[in-house]
Amino acid sequence: MNKSNIKMIARTALVGLVGAILFKLIHIPVPYLLGPMIAILLANRIFHFDMYWPKQIQSAGLIVIGYSLGIAFNEEVLKAMLxxxxxxxxxxxxxxxxxxxxxxxxSKYGKIDYPTALTSSVPGGLTQIIAFAQDMKGVNLSTVTFFHTIRVIMIVILVPFIVHLPFLQPSSKAKSTDMHTVLGTLSWSHFLIYMVLCTIAALIGRKIKLPAAYLLGPLIITVLCNLTFIRASSMPPGLLNISQFVVGIHIGLLLHPESLKNKKQQLFFAFLSSIILILIAFVLSIVIMKYLEHTSIITGFLSLAPGGMDQMGIIGHEVHADVATITIYQLFRILYIYILIPPLLTIVNKRFHRETDNDKD
Structure with a gap:
């Protein structure tokens, strides 16, 4: 790595650290995720700082987050989730x-072709959907990235504020999973064993092209080992905050609005679709999750919110929600999307281009 890259990494980390400290001082929810994200976004897009963040650092953060989500599961939790x-x-x-x-x-009012609009609207994680879009002929990757990045930003900004509203705080009757009751005290030997296993699982997942390998690989191996091998340890103090920090910086660097056409129009629809999906998740958390699943509204909302497992899991940790329920719902949606959405996108894409070709003829 050359000196220029090292300087940019240090500058990026410093900007992110300033954002994290500022958000912590003014008591913004999830400061170690939101602070770096907003600071990097402003520094990169408004002040035009040269920013660089190696993918390896972000991947390491995702490995830790995957482990933190996996340790919520035990036999009783999984049986209940079935x-x-x-x-x-x-x-x-x-x-x-x-x-x-x-x-x-x-597609009709935003002047975007339907395959691109559909790929932009699917309520999946940014990384996973971008991977799908790259394999789809004719899909505008910049538009898809823009829509999903806006959604991530909206979610990590709005959701923490929503779940901190006083009237949404869980009652004593709501189902809850406190990580301190699920796990014992920190065992460094167990933790280090798991970190090695999680890293290997992430690399194998990457090799076999497992979607979101650096998150799903550690999560899967942690759940399996926690049920059959060695009891997972609690997290070392501050490690999850560091993971939030590196992921927050990564999110802040994702948006590239300069590559878009019809920016104002696309920005409007990106914000509108994000707000509507978040609103629907909130309504479902009240109508279905609270009264049929008997979770708190916060847990139900984070389980259904159209974000990724990592963001919703991080927020769930912060507000002491049922992380196991949140993770299993988010994981189920990811599997649902992986199994059903790619064939649907392929069919829609072929039909759209067939109709386009017929119109040309």
Missing amino acids: LDIPMMLLVTTFLCAFSCFFAFLI
């Missing part, structure tokens, strides 16, 4: 069906 499969299928299908409908509106 009973939720019908409900998970119902709410996930509803969210995806609405996304398909809203994609039609975006």
Whole structure:
């Protein structure tokens, strides 16, 4: 690594640190994620600082986050979650069906082709959907990246404020998973063993092209080992904050608005689709999750919010929600999207280009 890259990494880390400290001092929710993200976004896009953040650092942060999500699971939790499969299928299908409908509106009024609009509207994680879009012929990758980045930004800004509203705080009757009761005290030997296993799992996942390998690989191996091998240890103090920090910087560097056409129009629809999806998740958390699943509204909302496992899991940790329920719902949606959405996108894409070719003839 040359000196120029080292300087840019140091500058990026310093800007992110300033954002984290500032957000912590003014008591903004999830400061170690939001602070670096907003600081990097402003420094990079407004002040035009040269910024660089190696993917390896972000991957290491995702490995730790994957472990932090996996340690919430034990036999009792997983058995209870199996009973939720019908409900998970119902709410996930509803969210995806609405996304398909809203994609039609975006395509019609936003002057975006339907395959691109559909790929932009699917309520999946940014990294996973971008991987799909890269394999889809004719999909505008810049538009898809822009829509999903705006959604990530909206989620990590709005969701923490929503879940901190006083009237949403969980009652004593709400189902909850406190990480300190699930895990014992910190065991460095167990923790180090898991970190080695998580790293190996992430690399193997990457090799076999597992989606979101640096998050899913550690999560899967942690759950399996926690159930059959060595009991997972609690996290060393501050490690999750550091992971939030490096992921927050990564998110802040993702948006490239200069590559877009019709920026104002696309920005409007990106914000509108994000707000509507968040609103639908909030309503479902009240109507379905609270009264049928008997979770707190916060847990239900974070379980259904159209973000990734990492962001929702981080926020769940911060507000002492049921991280196991949040993770299993988010994981189910990822699997649902991986299994059903790529074939749907392929069919829609072929049909769209067939109709386009016929119109030309």
